[in-house]
Amino acid sequence: MKKKSLLICLISLVCFLTPNSIFPQQMVGIPIKKQEAFVLEFKPPFDRLTVDLGDNSFTTNETTVFSISPQAVFLNNKNKPLDRTLIRPGMRVIISGNRIGEQLTASSVKVDNDVEKWKVVVNGYFESLEGDKAWIDGQSVKLLPGVTVRGTGDWKKNTFASFNDMQLGSYVEIDGIRQTDGITCATKAETKPNTFSDGDRKLFTAVQQNLVIPENLAGGKGKVWGREVKFSDNLELQTYVTKVGNRLIPRYQKDLPNDYPGKIVYRFFVIEDDSFNAFALPDGSIFIHTGLLKQLKNEAQLAAVLGHEIAHAGYEHSRKKIEDPTGKWLALAAVIAGAATKTKEGATIGTMTALGILNSYERAAEDQADRVGLYYMMQAGYDPREAPKVWREHSKKTQEAALNNLIYSNHSTAQQRLRNLNRVIAFNYYETDFSQTKNGEKEYMNTVGVYFGWIPKPVVPPVRNNTPSPSVTIPKPKPTPKPTPKKPRVKKRP
């Protein structure tokens, strides 16, 4: 009885979803054989399995739902029967079954990894500590009893009994077992200091001093890597982006003393440009186009974009990219450093190299930036589920061809990014209660919305006691549709 009603329900669902015209021809199922998939969701009553099928499959949808046939078998990686409740998001499974129209049914689900001892690797910076739980690479990690953290590199002689003894911001490599609660228990752990080399310094100096913004910003016109750009002179917008970005910067980074050589000073720049783009320089300068802001819906989505770029800069992806085991890149940095000082040839080479630094990140680096960026979002109280929406919307609006602009062209495509974000959310935040997070739509509308004229400027009651100091002239505000607020009363001396 129960099963029957479910079946009716399912069929009606299929009817609803499937265009009637193709329904009759598709009655015979097409077999699905050994399809690799990444589990996104599998909840009681365990009759629907939501997965991501990855790039090479019969569908381009970001998520795919299999219904579980009553006779379906669940196997572990040794082909032994498996209790289906042990399946967790983030696991890789191999599915067999069949497809009738859009209706997918799984008859066999084999988990590809060791379910009892789900081995995972976590590499990244030690960002924060809650009790004995450390956050590394956007994931939470605990040390198994008896496991200590071995120092490598400059810390070769050190051993750390717990995360508590370690320095935030140091680089950590973990081999561990992932538990059902999503926490990784480390079986082996190594750490080394986050060093800042002379080459890094040269690169920083080169980027900061020579290649970013002109000394005189009158009119907001500048050049970034030889491209003419217009920096937004809209204080509200610029401050808003900085504000959101600033909340995402990890605490340990903020707490580094200002004269610490490796401290990244994050700077956020809004560029007036209609293309959908954002990018980060290795020195922590992060640029976001108004064209991207235009497509976002709320503050959490902005945080998703910025968090991703902060992670790129913080994880030194561009530095690693040009790092060369032979130390060749030191010379490269020197060339960049020389670029703006004297020779013209130097400038050209410098610019080209610099574009190389920006252009492409490895897929692994992109994935890591997604993981870490989502973690930053969570830390700042934003709803991480907003992150994939940025890409969902974008890929709906434009086909991939349209993505061929300067920076995002070599990123993972919008689809890839979307899938990856889905996976990270499933993997790291499956059991997270999102009710305490916010999406900040109102705040977004009040600044970005006002900027684009989507909504009129909200009326702010005039605050007394804000008499402007006469030493600085106040420029005319940008003409935006707004009701004029009352002027504060200015005391006049006789």
Add this chain to the structure above:
Amino acid sequence: MNKVSFSNKFIVLWLGLIFASFVSPLFASDEVWSKPNSALIRKGEKNIRKIPLILIHGIHGTEICEERIVNKDEGEMNYDEKKDYWKEFKRKFRSTENSNLREKYELYIFQYCSDLKPVFPTISNELGNLIDENIADRQPVILAHSMGGLVAKAYMVYYRHSGKWQGKSGGDTTLGLITLATLHHGTPGATDFAILEPHTMLGWENTVQKAQKVYWSKHAKGKPCDIENDSTCPNRSDLRWDNFDNSFDKKLYLNDDNKWLILANQRLTSFYDKIIAYGGFLRPGKWSRRKAIRESLPEKLRDSNTSNAELLEIANDILVSGFNRRFGDTDGLVPFKSALLCTTNQIKVKPGSHAFCDSPVRVRRFEPGTEGEVANKELPYQTLSITRNAERGYDHEDMYNCLDVLNWVMLDLLKSFNRNTQPALPPPIEISKIPTLFLFDVSGSMNENGKINQARDAGLDALREMREADGNSSAVSIMSFSGDSCGGNVVRNLLPFTNGFGQAENVMRSLPSPSGGTPLPQAKDAAAAEMQRFLAANANVKEGGIVLLSDGQSTCGAIRPAGVYSRRDDLRVSRSDSKIKFFTIGLDVPAGSVAERDLQFLASETGGKYFPANDRRQLIRAFQKQVRRFAPRSCNASNADFSGGLRAFADSDYNAALESFQKYAAANPNDSCGVYNLALAFEANDRYKTAAETYRQYLNLTPTSPDRAKIEQKIAQLGQDYTDQFDYFIKLIQSDTDYLKRYYQSIFNRSNADLAQEFNGFVIEKGGFYKALPEILETNERWLVNDAKDISSSIDTLARRTRLQSFDRDAVSLLTVPIAEIEDLLERLRNYQTNNIR
């Protein structure tokens, strides 16, 4: 004489030595005093009614040192005036039209050796000793050319008098200083070539280096002088560029900025009002001439027919073109902005234009390009003074021997410096407590909203408070100020110092009716002078307090010097031993406004306090706090911490008192007497919340305390103070975001380097403020601690990463960081205020 090689000739080029064959006879009435490296000559008979006018020459302005080297056995310096540096000046001074000047001044000439290393400590010390030994009866005026100005500056800021002026600095006793083309910020001509090189324009390296070598090799006869090791090489290190404007890349310049000069200039801020700086510049040569210089400099230099004037023109072209105008215009040796003691890097002077750099002192500018101003009418300072030579401009030598300049010097000497005439001291009054002077702003705006009545009530309350605390052992005086002009009688002494409080109350009840503007600096000076006289007449009291109430911005110039946002610590130390403290109160003055900053500056400079007030209640409270005397209990005076605390209270050193009683109470937590004094110390340091909590603790320790009701009342009062203060700080923090936002906007409007200087002062001060915010607000909430840390860190980042020339680029994004953080902080503070404070 003209046997000297081209190298000697080039000295003229670089530092303006003049060659004079004329030897003036030493008159019988002249008197000479010598020191090992210098000499002071008085011209003519001594006349104590006249002001001593001391002339100090530029580098190598005397030959005495060379003679001394030859005649080592003589032991003492010979006086000679072979070079007669001041020939033109003396001619002018002695001319018939200047008889009134001769009536006013007595002429002295100071001569010194220029090549000591370091030169200024020795010479300024000798100058000071010569003054102390021979003319310490009258305050002198100094007229100095070029390096002589640095001698005078070193004397003013570093020398401490002995004898009659024991303990005072040279600047305190100097009536005035006129500097002619003095390298106040040094000159790049004296900077090591290795430092200059990266900043030199392509193709000019050779020229610059050669010119330098030629000059600095005087003693080596044409060969490069090993400045490090050869003690006979001329001094240059003391004269090098101080990079005040970052015209050199800071990183490349590293530790070569001129530390002594930077420090001297910092200290000089106390004496800005005594200084008149003269500067001039040459119009750079045509492109073809500059090209020729670049290509054939050595020939030009070797040619002994080349005149000094031409050599200075060449030097000017080297400095201007060789560094792409990095140092602006020059007179051949000294950049214009250095001569004028500019505080910002941007010197916007174009020939004939009146645009001008920001200098804290009075200046006279001599530029090419404007026609025919004559030095016979009074021109205000800071505007263009005169042009004799419309085409060429003025070179380094013109600045002390051409008549255009000297005419103005005569005029300034005649009008600007006057001997202080001290009025008679008031009769002494038998008092032992600190005297108080009330200084009321009675400008027109005090009529609004009955502010003058509020002031009266608060004043009366303060008088009652004082009488209760001190009885007749304290003295009080009342003054008021207002006026439409900035001089003359804008300050009224309503009540000379008295210990008759009844009389004081009567005067307080009838304050003058308000009208006119707010001549704050004049009022401040008059009140300080009045207090000074009173202290001079009453040897048993050592310090005095001036309670100053004002409700708006000064109409006669600011008190806070331009470009100074806050004083660095080292400067505060030298000033806070001030005997006269200003306790300032701003009535209805917007938080963070220029007017408020003036009042805060005055208080912090003198070791007093500032309180804001927005209504009658707050005003009364502000007066109470300003005149409040703290009476700690002396129950356990045998304990070292306890007695130390009592002593600190007696000295009004409340910080030290707090420290002592904190130590004592930590060791004796149950001693109610110690806890009471601790609470009092918190109160004295304006930590209201903690004070209230500590009083509460005291009441818990002594539940039957007879003064319970009084203390309960005090706790309530402190709670109110805390609420008011919290409110004020929110406004102040709000004004900081407004300030930062205005800065941000102006980046896009125009080049901002002239504001960058003040801005840097702002960030330095505010960095400290935000760091201390949890302590100031007496709240250790985690968010506040983090926010405070973040804001002070991002402000610090701004200060570190913004350089004057590239302010726009550096600040455009970094500025938004503190703005964003402060906005977040304000939101949290307001929530906290709503939930926890009101």
